[in-house]
Amino acid sequence: MKITDKINALEPNKPFYSFEYFPPKTDEGLSNLYDRLRRMSLLDPLFVSFTWGTGGSTVDRTLEMCVIAQGLYGLETCMHLTCTNIAKGVLEDALTEAKNAGIQNILALRGDPPRGQEYWTSSDDEFTHAIDLVRYIRKKYGEWFCIGVAGYPEGHPDSNDKEQDLIHLKEKVDAGANFIISQLFYNIDSFVEWEKKCRKIGITVPIIPCVMPIQGYNSFRRITNLCKVDVPVDIINDLEPIQHDDQAVKEYGVSLATSIISELQKHHNVLGFHLCTLNLEKSVRLILEKLKFVKTEEERDDLQLMSRRRSVTNEIIRREPDGSLPAAKPVIWEEQGADYLGRSEDWDNFPNGRWGDPRSPAFGDIDSHGRSLRVPPDLALGYWKKPESIIDVVQIFKSYILCEIPMLPWSEEPLLKETDAIRSKLIKLNELGYLTVSSQPAVNGVKSTDPDFGWGPKGGYVYQKALVEFFVSPEMFERLAQRISKNCWVTYYAAKRNDEFSTNVKEETPSAVTWGVFPGKEIVQPTIIEKVSFDAWKVEAFALWADWEHLYPEGSPSRKLLKDIGDSWWLVNLVYHDYVNSEGFWELFFGDETGSQP
Incomplete structure (x- = not known):
């Protein structure tokens, strides 16, 4: 189903959220990410997206993750697709496989090119920017795909002209893009003002802000520096005293992300949010609980206890036609109840860059775009x-x-x-x-x-x-x-x-x-x-x-x-x-x- 159709089918003023994942570098990490996806699917995201490494380096793994998430776990899937350093045939094959698998949502991106000038080459004269991908997909596949594009509230990292960035974004929408996912940000005013400008120039498609919970001090500074994201002084001041306490940084990251979403929802009428998970789950779950988008652990436990009591009562009063009690049955705990949180939720809570545990779903590049x-x-x-x-x-x-x-x-x-x-x-x-x-x-x-x-x-x-x-x-x-x-x-x-x-x-x-x-x-x-x-x-x-x-x-x-x-x-x-x-x-x-x- 198309993301825009799912958004339009929601009740008025009902908030929604989506999750972003990147392909782990190892088979063990991928296997454990599937377990994590199963648990996180119970948080009921509107859709999940999977990134695509520089130069199509993760094409097979990205496609596999999309197919598994959608076919096995029933998650609506959005596949990232970039045109940097990729042969046209690879793009065509990826789109064909996505369509054959029933994947209807594509996030069309130029991609993050390696910084060495010699390495920045388009995949083909036909594909130089994201708009070329949008036009190609529309021309070849008509309206089969729902196409998303990226927007940059604080300007594209490779551009010094924010007004020109807005014009390019409008051109991508006019070429056939159906929705926009923003670059991550921590300055709420930047996003709000940028969204207003988007609407003012005639962009009417859904704009979904990307929120990345802070998982660690060093990774946070690295990602914000790479993406040239403005970090308000008060956030830096809050983090400095606790930068060596990983648990405190995570807790602050949950509170900050909750505050950003709550502010946008209550005061700026923003209903949808794209959560960059970095392949970790606990922070995402806690944010959704604090926002009351999902039930808390205690509320779930109470519901499960009530459900089990009702089940026992029903079994007691149900009798065979002759009035006898039914034969005893083995107790089978519901997989959803027992595994909703999962004991492994915390096991990789403190990932440590490339020398982390290769079995962790979070093992790999924290910025998810490959090394360069x-x-x-x-x-x-x-x-x-x-x-x-x-x-x-x-x-x-x-x-x-x-x-x-x-x-x-x-x-x-x-x-x-x-x-x-x-x-x-x-x-x-x-x-x-x-x-x-x-x-x-x-x-x-x-x-x-x-x-x-x-x-x-x-x-x-x-x-x-x-x-x-x-x-x-x-x-x-x-x-x-x-x-x-x-x-x-x-x-x-x-x-x-x-x-x-x-x-x-x-x-x-x-x-x-x-x-x-x-x-x-x-x-x-x-x-x-x-x-x-x-x-x-x-x-x-x-x-x-x-x-x-x-x-x-x-x-x-x-x-x-x-x-x-x-x-x-x-x-x-x-x-x-x-x-x-x-x-x-x-x-x-x-x-x-x-x-x-x-």
Whole structure:
């Protein structure tokens, strides 16, 4: 059924809401997301949408999720579709499969292009912007699809002309778009004023605001920076004191999202809301409960108890035709009642970026669009200059660790405060030729409220093993592997761009490198290292290296240097499991420095 038909069929002034999900990177994450979808389907969203990775990188998984959600769980589905770096045949196949599966709703997008200029190419001369997709779908499929498009209350991230953005939006509607989903926002006034301008220029289709509950401080700042979203000062001031308390940040995110929706509903007559779930469920459920859009846990328990009592009473008074009681039947608890919340609702409540648990539905890119250089080429070149030797490359990595430049291709935010504990060691590692892209110091039972290392709810203790990830030359990796073979506390995964792989992990089991112990809770393990997560990251890590290469002209010394490194060096993830005494970890690198200089 078309989304617009469902909206029109609602009772007057009845609010509605929808959920957005992204395709997890692993099969385990996808399987667990299906369990989550089943539970969240009981919250009765008007529809659910599934994102589409940059360049169509998730086309098969996105289509599968749409088909499962609609066919198995009865959820109205909206498939995102982008035209950036995608062959026309892929678009045609995706639309054909969607139609054959009965999917009638498409969100037509240009897509977020990789920031390197060489990478921004349309899929075909026919497809350069979202409006081209809208026109194509209308021309080929008539009115079969209900088409949505994106709107930007604070202006498109790649545009400096908000008025021109409005004109483009009106053109997309005139070309056949049926509804609009906004970019996420936290400034209510921005959305309200933008919606008024949309109506003033003649846009009459439904406009659905996108609301993203804050799930973590760092992920919130990253997403808002990438999307160039205005964050009101009072929100920043509220978050600053609690930024290290993950539970408090989540609770604040629920309250803030509830407040935004309530304000838009009560004072601006906005009835529909699109919730960006980031593949997590608890915050979404709590928001809907606070808004009284769904019943609370207690109310559901009361209803289930009453239902069971009525069922027992009915069984007692129902007798066989001869007056005897019926034969005893086995007690079968309703799946919906027992699994509405689900014990696994909380298990991945504190996702930790790419090194989270790969079994989690939330494992993957938090911005859901795939990895690419998230910085314009001119800024990137300003940060990373024009390296012409390995010494130049080492200096770039050192500059990031010293906070002289704000980012590397693999790290879009400044280093966390915990890095202070190992900063000098990381500098030394890079000077030896280990180009570090990720690290964490060992921590043994620090309070969860600690400003440098703490996370999770108050009153707990957190632990973590020393970890470092780096690119290294084949010669240095060979020497390092020999030293590792003599140390029982070390495990590693290593890979090259050509899929050559090495590890000393003999029995493949998940290895928690960060965990927390909190009052009344099971042990929380937000950071897991295992082959499946390393394999997923390895592909992205070398793709990012290639993005860096292509900032420079073909044949230039910088491009040749970076390509040579990317083609021949190893990406290594190394964990030291003795978190009580971590000095042996650093001796692994510094014990034999002779001949190790790049």
